[in-house]
Amino acid sequence: MSIADKVGESSSFGRTRSRSARGRAKALTEGAIPAYELVRLPLDQVAPTPLNPRRNFGSDEEKTLFGEELRDAQLAACVAVTRDAYLKLWPTHESTIGTDALYVLVNGERRFRSAAHVGLDRLDFVVRDDLAATREDFVDHLLAENLDREDFDVIERARGVNQLVSVCAEDGGERGARSRAAKRLNKDRSWVTNQLALLTLPTEIQAMLSAGEVSERDGRSLARRLKENPGQDAAQLLASLADTKDVLEQQKAEEQRLLAAGREALAKAGSSGLLSADNKLASSPEAATDVAPESPTAASAGRDLLSADNNPSASEGPSANVTAEAPSATAGSPALLSADNNASPSAAGDASGKALGEAPSDGVPVPREERAGSEAPQPVVRGVKFPYDNAIQAAEFLNARMDDAQFLILVDTLNKMAQHRSSALSAAE
Incomplete structure (x- = not known):
């Protein structure tokens, strides 16, 4: 007997023929076929x-x-x-x-x-x-081809998952049936639960899911609502879905409006001398001409815009002495209060010679890059002082801890406050 007959393969390269019974048995035993x-x-x-x-x-x-x-x-x-x-x-x-x-x-x-x-x-x-070794095996293989098909609609898939869960429950008991089905499908148990929830929806909505008129995500949302409100029919569920989407669209539109307003405020700040994100005057020739470098007081500062500590902003050059000279209530104009409603602190103390101290705040958020994650509660550090006496530090402090939308709103609000204070100072002159 030839070797080809023994192994069940052709002895000629590129040519095949039927295996003998002995050759096929040997190939099966060796795992060759x-x-x-x-x-x-x-x-x-x-x-x-x-x-x-x-x-x-x-x-x-x-x-x-x-x-x-x-x-x-x-x-x-x-x-x-x-x-x-x-x-x-x-x-x-x-x-x-x-x-x-x-x-x-x-x-x-x-x-x-x-x-x-x-x-x-x-x-x-x-x-x-x-x-067909077991019923679970059969249903599992029945689903294997279908789950990855693009034209296998969500309701067909949900029916298949339900069939597998039912078989798992019949063969191994109700307890843990969904977990066993999820393991066979290489999915999470929550995924299986979400599939089964789609089958609780009214037949009209199931038909819309099959046709692609309602997304699977919306279908899961409707299933949750139906669980909370068992008496609602298809029309009521679809109406609630439309209302929810309208609210979300309005919220999204409002967020976009606020962001656009913040960007517009930043753009204006760059050309009109309003406060920018770092609480400094916009660097432009026109803005520089309004500053009176020889006077540390608010009354003589002219149209200087106030920074976060309600003192004229410090800058390089002659005007850098503004904060160092610590304007006081005796400088010829009412004392300017800082954000904590105390006169601006200085190394020399206030007009009566009593040094002013800063009490630590109850707690401040840590910078965004140091947080554990976007979904985690915002951590707070106790005993940290807010830098009321330094406009640049205050701006950096807030910039590190606020999200983009709120920070832009803050800048827009500060610009409006600055305009109001500037107008009040001009009227006082």
């Missing part, structure tokens, strides 16, 4: 399983087009199990699959139906009774 092979079966000997969650196999036109493609070439084989293996798991399905069926489909029902639609009498199959 799988325990199943491609066979061509008559379609009238094959029956679809009633467990398939798929209901839509395409229109007649689509089935005709696909059937003609199969007539030319079948690129993927259908998968089936024998009648005996199937009825061993579901004996009550005998009348459903019929008396003539010798095989039951696992995967490939669309190919099967399209071929029958155009009059084909045979297709290529792989018969795998190992897929």
Whole structure:
């Protein structure tokens, strides 16, 4: 006997022939070939399983087009199990699959139906009774092909998941059935729960989900609302969904308006000398000419805009002495109060010679880059002093701790306050 007969392979390169019984047995034992092979079966000997969650196999036109493609070439084989293996798991399905069926489909029902639609009498199959070892195995493999298909709509998928959960509950008990199904599908248990929730919706909404008229995300939202309000019908659920979306759109529009207002305020600050994000006057020739470098007091500062500590802003050059000279109530104008309603602190103390101290705040947020995460509660540090006596530090302090939208609103508000104070000072002159 030749070596080819022993291993079940052709002795000539590029040429194949049927394996002998002994060669096939040896190849199976060694794992050189799988325990199943491609066979061509008559379609009238094959029956679809009633467990398939798929209901839509395409229109007649689509089935005709696909059937003609199969007539030319079948690129993927259908998968089936024998009648005996199937009825061993579901004996009550005998009348459903019929008396003539010798095989039951696992995967490939669309190919099967399209071929029958155009009059084909045979297709290529792989018969795998190992897929019917248990009911969970069978349903799991039944879903395996469908879950990754783009045209497998969300309700069909939910039905399939429900079928698997039901089988897991029947074979292993209700407790933990969803977890076992999730493990088989390589999904989280919450994903399985969300799929099952879609099947609680009214049939009208399920049809809209299948047609793509309602998104799966909206479907989950409606399922949660139905759980909270069991008596609501499809019309009421859809009306609540529309109201929710309107509110969200309005909130989004308001956020965009505030952001646009903040950006506009920043743009104006760059050209009109209003406070910028660092609490300094805009650097422009016009702004520089308004500053009186020789006078430290607010009364003589002219049209200087006030910074966060209500003192003229400090800058490089002659005007840098403004904060160092510590303006007081005796400088010829009323004392300017800082944000804590005390006269501005200085090394020399106030007009009466009593030094002013700053009490630590109750607590301040830590900088954004030091927080644990965007979803975590905002941490607070106790005993940190807010830098009321230094405009630049105050700006940097707030910039590090506020989100973009709120910071832009803050700058816009400060600019309006600065305009008001500037007008008041001009009137006082």
